[in-house]
Amino acid sequence: MAIVLLILMIVIMAVFLFSYFFLMLAAAKREIQLCTKLIKQDEAIRQAETKSMKKSDAITSASHDVRNALACMTELIKISCNEVSQGSEIKKYLTQMDACTKHLLGILNSILDKSKIEAGKMVLEDEEFDIFQLVEEVIDFFLPSGLKKGIDVVLDPYDCSLLKFAHVSGDRRRLKQILCNLLGNAVKFTSEGHVTVRAWVQKPSFMNSITAHADSDQNNGFLKHLLCFFNKTKEQSDGIKAVIGVQHDPNYLEFVFEVNDSGRGIPKEKQKEVFENYVQVKEKAHGEGGTGLGLGIVQSLVSTVHNNNNNIFFAKFTYCSMIEDST
Template sequence: MLMDMLDLFSADILNSILDTSKVESGKMQLEEAEFSMADVLQESVDMAYVTGVRRGVEVVWDPCDFSVLRCATVLGDSKRLKQILDNLLGNALKFTDEGHVVLRSWATRPIIGSNVRAPSRFVHPRHGGGSFLGCLFRARKGPGDQDHVQNDPNLVEFYFEVVDTGIGIPQEKRMSVFENYVQVNNGQGGTGLGLGIVQSFVRLMGGEISIKDKEPGERGTCFAFNVLLKISEVQQPQDIEEGPSVPLDTLNRSIYIASAFQEASNFKGVHCVLYVHGYETRRILKTWMESIEVKVWLVPQAEFIGSTLEKVQSNSTATATAECGSADRCFSSKEMVNLLRNNSSPRRAILGGIPSGILVVIDVSGGETEEICQEMAKLARIKHQAPCKVVLLEDIKTPSNDLRRLKDMGCDLVLRKPVHGSRQFTLLMTLRDLQVLDAQAQSSHVGPEIAGNRQQQDLPDVVVPCVEDTAASTEASCLAQEQQKPGDDKPLAGMRILLAEDNLVLQSIQRKIMNQLGAFVTVAQNGAMAVNLLREALEQANASEEDIVSLPYHVIFMDCQMPGMDGYEATKLIREEEQRYGIHTPIIALTAHDMEEDLQKAIDAGMDLHLAKPISRKKIVDAVRSVCKCEN
């Protein structure tokens, strides 16, 4: 085993020497392939985290403004980029005995020579308002090169900082650390090759690397660098700041994660009880949750988890008691309808501070199993009062027996630290689950005239100005009432439905209604995915030995307003594709408005029927029967 490790170490040194030689001779060629930047960062930090656990050092990725997570895929050399990150993180850990090592990241459009400023942490201390990137490039590139980079619509710029609380690097030695074979501290092992190669790779990617000054009195070092990479062909330039407008046709997890983070999320009314070890991890999670309107309650010690939960409940109940008396007198059913129209939660509007959901995050990586078990036993009392999810955080040191015991006590989800990237996405989805559960529960509070009777003649007046969140709330209320009907049959049994809907909350609710009706539902996040799913299904059906190509889907429900390729454009492409096979799939348009112009646009695009959101069980059944009858 030791000889194998020595062989690997020797091979790494040899590869480093060869890489350096290639760079110096101009023979180093970067690969160009599509990859997810978020996946690369997560993999590097996950590897460094293992070393950090052994050394007692916290290692975490800080996504800062989440622009990297909103950037789905780029083109470049992911292998070389990972070498840069692994080297910097490894060096930071080597010289850090306590505290933390943090990787920070941002993505933006190139800003060389422009008035747009880089993230504040990248402002060079000696240049005031100038961007960090501009300062780096001034030493290396001429004005023509700067203009080329700034005006290239196919480039995205990534900024990184690797920050540690180690011994630091003296000012007089900062320039020499990027020379090959130079050691800052002779007491530390290593070949001295790494940072020279890191600088070479960074420059090959159009960037530069430097050491930033930390705040007076702060320990450690901050390496900062940037790279320029090409945007994936199907991703638009504005995707970097705003999230992908057209996710890739390839259905993969990185695209789904990017689209989830780029959606405007508002979880006002959701509370999070947060017990997490590690200052940086706790800070990152708290900052992120507060940015999406989650009320965060920090728990200092494990034995206070239960009392913090009781505090959440008591504060909310006090608010509710103070307001509930007047609410009964002041709100008529008509005013309730107005609450729905204005995207307000009736239950929360009336009952004030009652949480719409509670997320409990408990870090079990520090032991304390007995204390945490005692606190988890208290959760049973609050689970019936509000939607509640319990998430456990574990790491490589967590005993499996302890974890199994904690799972059996009512845990909903277990995530392995460090919590970033795909795991942070899982937390986001858990928050959305709470939102859906709350919306389903609201029908028991707003009264049957609002939640149940979707056949009233005046209801379309209510939903005409409906926005997505209101639609989600209203549809969920309807779903909750319909679930209470034990004698319901399954009028859509055996039917295959393609649902194109970009809003994840609406997507979840609509799919659940259709499943209850007996249908098999396939979900597309946007118009492009819907077209691709149908195309692939038709090609597969055509490859069979059947003489006639059958419809892959009996019905398509198409949201008309989706980012990138909307439902109208998707329908036109689907109709073109179907002409090759001589088939016609019924397409039902879904819009937030019931206006004449929407109906005309749907007809012009080739849609068969138009529905205004929210779509209830009855609306779905009637619409499907109508279009399928026409087909027959």
């Protein structure tokens, strides 16, 4: 009987040891497989990063050639302007050509800016400028496109507060880039009716930020992650403190820009996607083209200036910028 029990214990021990070693070997095999997959993934990531860097280098290299060509065009336009009489139609067309050339340069810069933003190397500028004049420039730039399509592109000064506080300090180029992208999208996808840019000035208000966030949820769910007022992370808490701080600073005002149009609108299921790069709402009947970068660039720029505690982006294509009043 004792021998039987001993044999049984030996068998059980052998089975246990065999099972243990089998499980250990299986675990080691799985670990080796996982390590192999990770190595392959790391290699694929490195290759993708290398390709991306090469593409970025190619774009940067090509941009210099494009810039040189645009610079030559700009100089030729200036020379031509000096050869024609003031007030003539040709002078007007040359001025518009100059604006278009500068806009092309802006598009080129926006593509390069996208790379800078992704690399975290975007540096905001600070210069004094006339913000009312800037908005008028943007409107004037899209007037010919609107006239060609039979739509009105107008500026609604609202309460004329923008004209009163026109002398400001901030990043003029980035603000113009944002407004041009928003207005350009509105004009492109509006076939009849109007495109209106409404602008006004108000004191920074925490309640305004809350209201804007609520509007965003009800309409588009637009750029929710850019609004820091309802999340509890340290970064977003700092954003709240920044807004409260500027409420009591007489040198800061809230500049609100709202672009409204009578276009066909964006389907609800597509509203979040339009802010991704190279994504467009496909409407074959209308045949509108483009790179799909416009709103993606706007989102990136707004995210950058927001992280610098300078700007907040609201829904309904409402851009609210905290810019220092230099008067």
